[in-house]
Amino acid sequence: MTLLDIDGVHVEHKPRGRAPVRAVAGVDLSVAPGQIVGLVGESGCGKSSLARVAAGLTAPSAGEVRYAGRPVTPLGWRRRTADQVGLQMVFQNPYASLNPRRAVGEQLLDGVPAEVTGAARSARLNELLERVGMPAAAASRYPHQFSGGQRQRLAIARALAPQPRVIIADEPVTALDASSQAQVVNLLVGLVRELGMGMLFISHDLALVHEIADVTAVMYLGKIVETAPTRQLWAQPHHPYTRALIDAVPRISTEPVLPATLAGEVPDPANAPAGCRFAPRCPHAFDRCATEPPTVAIGPSAGVACWLHQPAPQTARL
Numbered sequence: 001m002t003l004l005d006i007d008g009v010h011v012e013h014k015p016r017g018r019a020p021v022r023a024v025a026g027v028d029l030s031v032a033p034g035q036i037v038g039l040v041g042e043s044g045c046g047k048s049s050l051a052r053v054a055a056g057l058t059a060p061s062a063g064e065v066r067y068a069g070r071p072v073t074p075l076g077w078r079r080r081t082a083d084q085v086g087l088q089m090v091f092q093n094p095y096a097s098l099n100p101r102r103a104v105g106e107q108l109l110d111g112v113p114a115e116v117t118g119a120a121r122s123a124r125l126n127e128l129l130e131r132v133g134m135p136a137a138a139a140s141r142y143p144h145q146f147s148g149g150q151r152q153r154l155a156i157a158r159a160l161a162p163q164p165r166v167i168i169a170d171e172p173v174t175a176l177d178a179s180s181q182a183q184v185v186n187l188l189v190g191l192v193r194e195l196g197m198g199m200l201f202i203s204h205d206l207a208l209v210h211e212i213a214d215v216t217a218v219m220y221l222g223k224i225v226e227t228a229p230t231r232q233l234w235a236q237p238h239h240p241y242t243r244a245l246i247d248a249v250p251r252i253s254t255e256p257v258l259p260a261t262l263a264g265e266v267p268d269p270a271n272a273p274a275g276c277r278f279a280p281r282c283p284h285a286f287d288r289c290a291t292e293p294p295t296v297a298i299g300p301s302a303g304v305a306c307w308l309h310q311p312a313p314q315t316a317r318l
């Protein structure tokens with residue numbers, strides 16, 4: 001059973017006076033209860049565009065997102081249906097979900113269902129703060145009175161308020177210092193394991209995704225090029241881009257530094273190459289790569305979109 005299904009999703013941005021950008025070009029991905037799915041890729045590959053559609057913040061240009069089997073329609077964050085509040089997002093910048101002018105407690109209570117009243121409501125507030133390791137006294141303070149790491153923990157408490165079943169975390173620790181990063185990651189993973197939620201964890205940091213994700217999906221220029229259980233992906237990467245990202249990991253600082261064999265920059269998504277989008281940088285590219293490779297299964301829950309891994313053409317038997 002899956003809780004979040006991203007099905008053939010395309011996202012096209014139409015900036016005024018500039019060519020349209022196909023930021024997401026046909027992505028399929030699912031998250032099951034209790035499962036952490038890591039989505040990795042370099043800056044600009046379309047991760048945030050996909051996250052916003054997956055969370056129902058914006059509409060896809062094509063394709064569908066389903067939460068608990070029902071289509072997610074973007075209604076505006078505050079007007080979402082009772083169904084959809086079960087799908088919550090944690091952003092890179094906690095101020096995306098916390099208003100700097102309102103006390104933390106009020107904001108957390110906004111997310112608690114209206115049926116929870118009186119003493120039960122205050123108990124829920126204290127429980128939310130406790131879950132994220134913050135004292136009850138935090139409720140009367142304002143977001144700017146906290147450190148970056150504490151603010152992110154409060155944003156997580158806000159996301160937990162409606163008792164979600166899926167969390168979409170878009171680079172949730174990228175803006176934090178190293179020790180807060182570890183605390184926030186441990187908190188998120190602990191919550192998923194304890195509450196049995198699903199989590200789509202989006203990051204440019206493959207090493208981090210390796211540590212926490214059950215399944216890893218690798219995105220390049222708007223497409224998922226490989227998906228596999230994380231251990232398998234590391235032990236036996238199939239796509240040349242996945243291999244390049246893994247090779248780059250020991251040298252990761254903030255962004256992966258790709259090996260010299262992968263020359264060039266990520267192309268502009270407004271002007272994406274035809275065929276395999278990775279081909280212009282791929283050391284193994286050959287003539288077939290001028291055509292787009294389909295995604296083929298490479299084991300249970302694993303797939304790769306690369307012509308090097310297509311099954312041999314069937315030959316007719318007489």
Ligand SMILES: Nc1ncnc2c1ncn2[C@@H]1O[C@H](COP(=O)(O)OP(=O)(O)OP(=O)(O)O)[C@@H](O)[C@H]1O
Nearest residue numbers: 013015021023042043044045046047048049050269
């Ligand atoms: N609102 C927008 N209007 C026009 N282009 C956009 C818009 N949002 C994103 N893009 C473009 O779409 C592409 C994908 O961007 P997106 O932010 O989804 O990628 P990302 O992988 O999350 O990158 P980053 O980690 O740098 O945010 C980029 O080329 C970006 O410039």
